[in-house]
Amino acid sequence: MRRSLPIVSTLIVLLAASYFLIPLYATFQFSLQMVRGQWSFEAYRSVFNSDVFAATVTFSTIASLAAILVGVLIVVPTAYWVRLRLPRWRPVVEFVSLMPLIIPPVVLVFGYVRLFGSTSYLPLTLSNAGTNTLLVAGYVVLSLPYMYRAVDNGMAAIDIKTLTEAAEILGASRFRTIAAVIFPNVRSAIVSGAFLSFSISFGEFVIASLLNRPAFGPYLVQIGQDRAYEPAALAIMSFALIWACMVLMQLFAARKPGGRILPRLIRPSARSVTP
Amino acid sequence: MSFLRIEGVKKSFGGNTVVRGFDLSVEKGEFISFLGPSGCGKTTMLRMVAGFETPTAGTISIDGQDVTAQPPNRRRIGMVFQAYALFPNMSVADNVAFGLKIAGMPAAQIRERVAEMLTLIGLRHLADRYPYQLSGGQQQRVALARALAPSPRVLLLDEPLSALDAKIRVSLREEIRALQRKLGITTIFVTHDQEEALSMSDRIVVMNEGRADQIGTPFEIYNRPKTRFVASFVGNLSLLEGEGTGDARAILAGDEVILPFPARGRVILGLRPEAASLQASADRTNQLTGRIDEVNFLGSLVRLRVAVAGAGVLVDMFNNPGNPPPGRGDIVTIHFAPADVQVLEHTPPELAIAAE
Known part of the structure; x- marks a missing residue:
């Protein structure tokens, strides 16, 4: 039996999609119009030829990666310990991890500037390295809700307590248990958390701008004020980058142990299981 | 050690x-x-x-x-x-x-x-x-x-x-x-x-x-x-309540059952399903008669529940293709040996006398 096309739902989907797709298409089209009277990628070429672009992208990438590393080192042991030994504290920890969604980054960065400013015992804002540290710390805080949620979900999927006990009774130390058993089993969760963090901190504006760092976010805003076609090209590229992150996240989340690092897109026929 | x-x-x-x-x-x-x-x-x-x-x-x-x-x-x-x-x-x-x-x-x-x-x-x-x-x-x-x-x-x-x-x-x-x-x-x-x-x-x-x-x-x-x-907890046990007479006997709702040892006063008797049988034999000297409440066909075994003296007694019999099991509502007599009766709660006769 052929099902007739559900008209109303299709209309709603199309309407919702156009809300997102039409501005995107318009931006894309505009970004191709830098040379009068013809379509070209001139705007993209101009962006890629700029030294500032390369410098800010490099800076933001390094800062984001540092934030991911620090975030993982904080979040994974915390989520593990809370699940294993302090299950009653889980709601509290979860609430704390959600705080960055409630407190605006402006408040956070002003707090940093007051706390670590020139009159502080720890005047981090006086040096470049110190300010970079503050930037990374800010990124860690911003990505905390996503990182914690992803890792905690990953840990919910495996039986943390029994796996820990199984490793312990075989003689493993606590460190070895985390390194050889827990970590590899939540790796895909960590990776998806990492991609989310990356997409948040890579284009972040408020913290980077107020700490006066040469990051990608402030560069984007500056270009938006100075140029016409390049910002459109940059916006399209940012979208592409975020989408790439999401696709990678999906692929890693679906990865089975013993599979490849990058999973095959076409699954081999399932192996039979004999009882 | x-x-x-x-x-x-x-x-x-x-x-x-x-x-x-x-x-x-x-x-x-x-x-x-x-x-x-x-x-x-x-x-x-x-x-x-x-x-x-x-x-x-x-x-x-x-x-x-x-x-x-x-x-x-x-x-x-x-x-x-x-x-x-x-x-x-x-x-x-x-x-x-x-x-x-x-x-x-x-x-x-x-x-x-x-x-x-x-x-x-x-x-x-x-x-x-x-x-x-x-x-x-x-x-x-x-x-x-x-x-x-x-x-x-x-x-x-x-x-x-x-x-x-x-x-x-x-x-x-x-x-x-x-x-x-x-x-x-x-x-x-x-x-x-x-x-x-x-x-x-x-x-x-x-x-x-x-x-x-x-x-x-x-x-x-x-x-x-x-x-x-x-x-x-271990195995199935039918429990029957009765009155010990002081010699090795107990009275269950009018029927007399021979016990492995003397008991006096209220007694709880236990019987395993496999110890009870519908066939009489030389050592199965105890008898109780009742109506079949339930017949469970388990494959190699058939488990009957017989209403006796206000309780249900389980009886296991082997499956026999030539001889179908009795049906619900049939009146049957259960035979079991005194040695198979478990006396779970009782007062030994000498203590019972001391208490009186």
Whole structure:
């Protein structure tokens, strides 16, 4: 039996999609119009030829990666310990991890500037390295809700307590248990958390701008004020980058142990299981 | 000197006492089952042997060494969990090798030992598979191989068969027992399934409310239960209430039953379904007549429930293709021997007289 096309739902989907797709298409089209009277990628070429672009992208990438590393080192042991030994504290920890969604980054960065400013015992804002540290710390805080949620979900999927006990009774130390058993089993969760963090901190504006760092976010805003076609090209590229992150996240989340690092897109026929 | 000793162990969580005064001596190579309903403390007791819980009082020693305060990773104990708990990120071979790697065994020896263990459980061809590619029974066998690979002093099995389906459960329990005999490893097996405990164990510890109600061989536990709890928990037992006459007789709602020994006053009599029969014989001198309430055809057995003296008495008879079982509502006479009657609550005649 052929099902007739559900008209109303299709209309709603199309309407919702156009809300997102039409501005995107318009931006894309505009970004191709830098040379009068013809379509070209001139705007993209101009962006890629700029030294500032390369410098800010490099800076933001390094800062984001540092934030991911620090975030993982904080979040994974915390989520593990809370699940294993302090299950009653889980709601509290979860609430704390959600705080960055409630407190605006402006408040956070002003707090940093007051706390670590020139009159502080720890005047981090006086040096470049110190300010970079503050930037990374800010990124860690911003990505905390996503990182914690992803890792905690990953840990919910495996039986943390029994796996820990199984490793312990075989003689493993606590460190070895985390390194050889827990970590590899939540790796895909960590990776998806990492991609989310990356997409948040890579284009972040408020913290980077107020700490006066040469990051990608402030560069984007500056270009938006100075140029016409390049910002459109940059916006399209940012979208592409975020989408790439999401696709990678999906692929890693679906990865089975013993599979490849990058999973095959076409699954081999399932192996039979004999009882 | 026994190999594993548990002396006066108590365990409370907050105000809730889970194990109250547990003593047990296990010989080397013995297979012991902890049997009891859920919440009786059997798993907590096992976890204290493993080191995951610390006793509130008492000591546990293995091979003459007090391990009460030792962390689990120093005890050299193997354990198999109900939920398999294989490491999902490792292949079957790596799972089995895990304990050996931690013990610092050279790689060549590890390979050899892993192959040996996998051959023992008959899964050598699956060495490169991952846990998610195995069936439940295969996973549990791998878990067993992983626990046994580092040659532990004691093997602990925490309801390892509960998550499996019926057929595999029976074949795997035979496999576990055969392996345990072959390796001669001291084993504690926790279960709530009396059939498992009866068929596998050298001795059974029947636990109730944090205490060992009775410790004995399966034969003793089944045939000579010491408490009413053991009698009702292990096997099926029909209970009849009557009045002891002081000599070896009791009156049940007008019928007279001969007892194995004298009792006076209110008595509870227990009868196993297989001890009762619809056929008379020389030693089945007791008789009770009643109406059949229920007929359960179980395959090789037919289980009847007969309403007698205000209670239901279960009677097992073998299936006989030439002779269909009686139907519901039929009036039948049950025959049983005085020696098969279990007197569970009674006052010996001399005490009863003293009380009067």
